[in-house]
Amino acid sequence: VRLVKGGPQKVRPEKTPHPPPVRRKTNKMKITTKFLIPLIIFVSITIWEKIEAIDITVTGDWFLTIDASDLQAGAGSDLNPTYFTATNQILVDIINTNTSWAVSVRGVATNWYPNLRFGLRRTTNGIGPGSISGGTSWLEVTDIDQQFFTGSLRRSNVCVQCGLTGVSVQVAPDTYSGTVIYTVTEI
């Protein structure tokens, strides 16, 4: 009985054409084919998109001081209501794109007086292979994203002028500040 039982055990390897290690390698390849390759493709595409993703760079800030020298006609008069920056106060660059895009803006107030209204307008077309349009009229910045200007391909040194209105003696002495967020989106 022992011989009979031991017989098949000895010949089993000879009957098996594909040993277990070879079978595991096949499963691995299937997993690689089904998941790892798409994973690598996905990650590669995403990284490429990251490298090639449209980007916007905004350079410049505005610090405005209002004092007695801003009175319209000295004592007894109110403050000048409106102030402007230089026409090139803010520079905007749009890079890493080969298609059309739109730039929108919104404001986030840190401390802001309700009567103060802040606006932007584009004063130059900038330079680059693409085109640019819109945004040359004053746009009041609010806390909601609004389209500022549109264009295509790369544009750099797009000049933006800032404006502030609503200033009066009713505005209490304080430091008011906010952040203007520019968002570029390919369209």
Add this chain to the structure above:
Amino acid sequence: MRKLVVCLVVVGLVFGASILAMAANTDNHTVTVQVQAINEAAISGGNITLTINTASAGSEPDDAVDNTTCDLAWTTNQATKKITAETDLAAPTFALKVLAQNVTGGTAAAEVTLSTTATDFVTGVATTTGGCDLQYTASATAAQGTGSDVHTVTYTLTDGP
């Protein structure tokens, strides 16, 4: 099980990388507006001369009054302000009084007999522009005789209700 893990890894990587890619398309600048305290007052009209030279028989000399020559204007962007008046002449021979007339941007106080102590002239001045006519009244008694006083009158926009 392994398939599920791989799928989750793929989704996680792609989602995470997408968030990174989306974050790159914004930039910002700041806007800062610093409003400084403004408290300005100015007199227009120049110097004024009051002459007492009439009287009714049996009465003290008539007052000399001028309310058309000088005006005062002010601007403040602060709350709780007032305007005071004072003279630099410590011991005048004759009385000199001043009253704010046709006041805007504040409330006239009672007529002020000028002294070297600052006295309320206009109160309730707050975040406003304003102005008034300055009515000066010079008084003398017969017993004071003749002479002249020269005052430098100072109006100050200062803290106060």
